[in-house]
Amino acid sequence: MSSIVLFGPPGAGKGTQAARITESTGLPQVSTGDMLRAAVKAGTPVGLEAKGFMERGELVPDAVILGLIEERLTHDDAQNGVMFDGFPRTVPQAEALAQITTITHVLAIEVPDERIVERICGRLSCGNCGTVYHDAFNPVPVAGCPCGAFEPKRRADDNESTVNNRLSTYHEQTAPLATWYRDLGIFHAVNGDRDIDAVAEDLLAVLA
Ligand code: ADP
Ligand code: ADP
Numbered sequence: 001m002s003s004i005v006l007f008g009p010p011g012a013g014k015g016t017q018a019a020r021i022t023e024s025t026g027l028p029q030v031s032t033g034d035m036l037r038a039a040v041k042a043g044t045p046v047g048l049e050a051k052g053f054m055e056r057g058e059l060v061p062d063a064v065i066l067g068l069i070e071e072r073l074t075h076d077d078a079q080n081g082v083m084f085d086g087f088p089r090t091v092p093q094a095e096a097l098a099q100i101t102t103i104t105h106v107l108a109i110e111v112p113d114e115r116i117v118e119r120i121c122g123r124l125s126c127g128n129c130g131t132v133y134h135d136a137f138n139p140v141p142v143a144g145c146p147c148g149a150f151e152p153k154r155r156a157d158d159n160e161s162t163v164n165n166r167l168s169t170y171h172e173q174t175a176p177l178a179t180w181y182r183d184l185g186i187f188h189a190v191n192g193d194r195d196i197d198a199v200a201e202d203l204l205a206v207l208a
Contacts, residue, residue: 002102003027003081004207005088007178008109010166011119012192013199015132017109018085020200025207028077031085034130035068036060037155054157057165059173062092073100089174094181106181107203109192113167120163127151138196 004027006014018029036054039047046068050060069087072078081101088094097103111119122135129147133140144150157166181187190202 002104003084005084005103005106005181006086006109007106007181008192009111009113009116009170009174010163011116011123012109012111013119013196014085014109016138016196017107017200017203018083019131021083021203021207024204025083027081027083029085030069030072030078030082030087032065032068032087032089033085035072039068055162057157057162057169059089059169062090062096065089065093066096069097070100088177091177091180094177103181103186105206106187107206108178108187108189109199109203110189111192115193116167117160117163120158121160123155123158125153125155127153 004021006018006021008014015029015031018031021027022029036047036050040051040054041047046064049064053060065087073082084097088097119134119137122137123132124135124140125132126140126145126147128149128151129145131145131147132138140150140152157163178187178189188206190199190206192199
């Protein structure tokens with residue numbers, strides 16, 4: 001099995017682009033952030049452990065994340081590869097991942113820090129179908145969400161003070177992974193500070 005990684009700071013557009021890439025490649029999206037939020041909502045032991053870290057904008061311990069990933073990769077839909085979104089986020093996570101699957105491409109979406117706050121503070125999603133929107137940059141269509149049952153949802157950690165912590169965490173613990181993957185020759189950076197379609201076009205061109 002071989003998989004790809006979507007890499008970039010919080011709010012770079014990983015989830016937004018993941019939907020496009022799944023549509024085009026069939027690779028299922030594996031988002032550790034989504035898995036953790038589901039665990040918090042369900043009140044599982046993983047959720048109880050992760051909640052405080054997420055609220056503070058810190059990383060959840062590697063062992064918790066790797067447990068989730070190992071379980072997720074046993075599912076039928078993961079047997080031909082997946083698209084990781086928001087994972088790995090530390091060098092130990094990347095080292096562990098290298099033991100369990102081959103990564104063919106790391107697609108990095110680059111967005112300057114000064115854009116991140118406005119992206120994250122305007123983010124909302126549909127609680128019914130999961131589609132990600134933005135108050136100004138990607139508004140819910142006038143006719144409503146295509147799923148027909150739009151439920152506006154905002155993340156608890158999408159506020160200005162947590163965003164700044166998440167950005168520091170990203171620069172300290174996750175950004176060094178770029179060098180790690182660049183050395184392996186599989187790192188591809190795309191300018192994410194453009195409209196959603198232009199970014200998608202570049203990402204799909206890397207995979208073509
Ligand atoms: P974003 O989409 O804004 O980058 P995510 O949904 O990926 O945020 O992650 C939300 C939070 O979940 C992070 O701030 C962190 O606390 C936790 N988290 C998600 N993925 C990981 C991971 N791979 N390692 C450690 N913590 C993670
Ligand atoms: P991530 O998964 O990396 O945290 P998201 O895909 O959730 O990022 O995007 C963060 C916010 O920015 C969302 O509100 C989304 O609609 C918006 N967004 C995504 N891509 C772009 C873009 N290219 N230009 C402007 N806004 C964008």
